[in-house]
Amino acid sequence: MTQSKMTQPNELSFGKQVASIYAPTMIYETGIGAVTPVIPLMALELHASPAIAAFIVALLGIGQVVGDIPAGYLATKLGDRKAMLYGAVVTLILLVTCAFTPNWVIFALSIFILGMVNALFVLARQAYLTEVTPPLRRSLSLSILGGMTRIGSLIGPFVGGAIMSIFAISVAGKREDWLPGAFWAAVVLTCITFIVVYAVPEIEVPKTVKKVKQVTVKTSYILRKNLKMFATLGIAIVLVGAVRQTSNTALPLWAAHIGLNASMTSYIYGLSGLLDALLFYPAGKMMDKYGRLWVAIPSMLILGGSILFIPLTHGIWSMAIVSLIMGLGNSIGAGMIMTISADMAPENYRAQFLAMCRLFGDTGAAAGPLLIAAGAGIGFLSGGIWLLGGCGLLSALIMGLTLEKYSIHANQRTRLRHGMTKQGHPIQ
Incomplete structure (x- = not known):
């Protein structure tokens, strides 16, 4: 709106x-x-x-x-x-x-x-x-x-x-x-x-600005009011949360599986984390200029696709390359789910709506490592990793199919559809 x-x-x-x-x-x-x-x-x-x-x-x-x-x-x-x-x-x-x-x-x-x-x-x-x-x-x-x-x-x-x-x-x-x-x-x-x-x-709101009265609503009301969104885009948020936790679990476990020592594993993990923290600024600029889908889909395609290659690595260099690509995919998605959630959040119960979206993401983050652990527990670690990589690709597909329905700023087409310029400014 x-x-x-x-x-x-x-x-x-x-x-x-x-x-x-x-x-x-x-x-x-x-x-x-x-x-x-x-x-x-x-x-x-x-x-x-x-x-x-x-x-x-x-x-x-x-x-x-x-x-x-x-x-x-x-x-x-x-x-x-x-x-x-x-x-x-x-x-x-x-x-x-x-x-x-x-x-x-x-x-x-x-x-x-x-x-x-x-x-x-x-x-x-x-x-x-x-x-x-x-x-x-x-x-x-x-x-x-x-x-x-x-x-x-x-x-x-x-x-x-x-x-x-x-x-x-x-x-x-x-x-x-x-x-x-x-x-x-x-x-x-x-x-x-x-x-x-x-x-x-705290920020002072000018008298010319209308303050929206914040109300407290029940969690069940938020779910009912946004049931279609949570049943579609909400699943993508769960999957994104799960996939983003992969580096914390899959990389160290697979590194140990192929015989890398602890110091080499730490260096690889550090490389991924370093790149992960570097590209948030251009990603944010791109989402503001072209729309959220221009970052959301590439982020999950790169991250999910690179995870699929983890079980195909057999040494330090191949692991390092895959971890860097994972860091790239995760880095450009910094703030992605927070932005999408903020686009959809109703003004009068914004914090509670954002909390519900965070619940979906955090649930995925907690469940993601369990998929890897389950694969390792049955002696099929690579299967758990491949399953999580597939979750990343599935999240990109769901966002591509549904985000335009729920965010005015999904891309430039949705902005034009809602009476804005391609950059999101109201048409005078």
């Missing part, structure tokens, strides 16, 4: 976007990235079995899935900026608890709640940016948001690793990394996040 000039949200300047959204996003995600690789190690340190340690790792994602719908409700009630502030405070409490926890049960519960709080923080940023950014610059703004998340996740493990190494302790004459150091690094980064968000005042 096209907004008139009188109902356009007040736009934040890029400098204010950096201060209020992008900087705290990168800082917060750096903290989360610092602790993520340490979660299984900390669990083992607390005398959890390897199976329980693996389950505790999964609790972070499970908590995010469980927290998506409550996050939409809280973001609507509190407001997006307050939700970020409260989310940072609760994150601080949980991180300190993890650093001091005496047993793995409390640790597991803290990680689960941390996932839920992360859902609130992520949704609040997305909803806030959607509110203050006009549709013609929405893709770029949300792609940068996705890029900041990925950059934080990329550098976070290095920050945590550095702190753990610097403060390594001696045990029985042997130096061992100080595992709680990663959590204390995240504590500092989360404090900085809170200060940055608190210091930047």
Whole structure:
């Protein structure tokens, strides 16, 4: 639905976007990235079995899935900026608890709640940016948001690793990394996040702009109102979430399957992650200029197609090439689902609608690694990888067939159909 000039949200300047959204996003995600690789190690340190340690790792994602719908409700009630502030405070409490926890049960519960709080923080940023950014610059703004998340996740493990190494302790004459150091690094980064968000005042809406009254609606109402969309495009969102998690599972497992050592696997994984964090800006510009399909379809075709080639690799160079192509496909899709969701979100219950879309994506992200694990469990790892690659191609097909029905900005043709120019400007 096209907004008139009188109902356009007040736009934040890029400098204010950096201060209020992008900087705290990168800082917060750096903290989360610092602790993520340490979660299984900390669990083992607390005398959890390897199976329980693996389950505790999964609790972070499970908590995010469980927290998506409550996050939409809280973001609507509190407001997006307050939700970020409260989310940072609760994150601080949980991180300190993890650093001091005496047993793995409390640790597991803290990680689960941390996932839920992360859902609130992520949704609040997305909803806030959607509110203050006009549709013609929405893709770029949300792609940068996705890029900041990925950059934080990329550098976070290095920050945590550095702190753990610097403060390594001696045990029985042997130096061992100080595992709680990663959590204390995240504590500092989360404090900085809170200060940055608190210091930047909330956007002031001019009196000439009509404020849309935010209402709280039931989840069942959102599902009924958008049933056709969730039954079609929603499936594509689930598949995208699943495919994007492949690099976290398929690459390391296949590298081990063909006999690559841990350091080589880390280098390959790092290459994919590096490229993954680099191309969000041109991708966002392209979505704004030509429409969402110009990025959504190529992203999933490249990512899904490259995944299909993983089982055909037999050495470090072939693995490196495939991982780089995967990083390319994932990188150009940064912010893609957030933008599509924002295009469709009703103004008066935007946060709750975005939360529902995130629930679909996060459910796919949680289920994707299970497909790989199932394939590995029955001795057919390549089959699980091929199945997930096929999911990527299927998501591209579904978006190609359905996105024009639900997003005015799917491409230039849909813009012309709704009385706009090809660039998305209203025709005077």
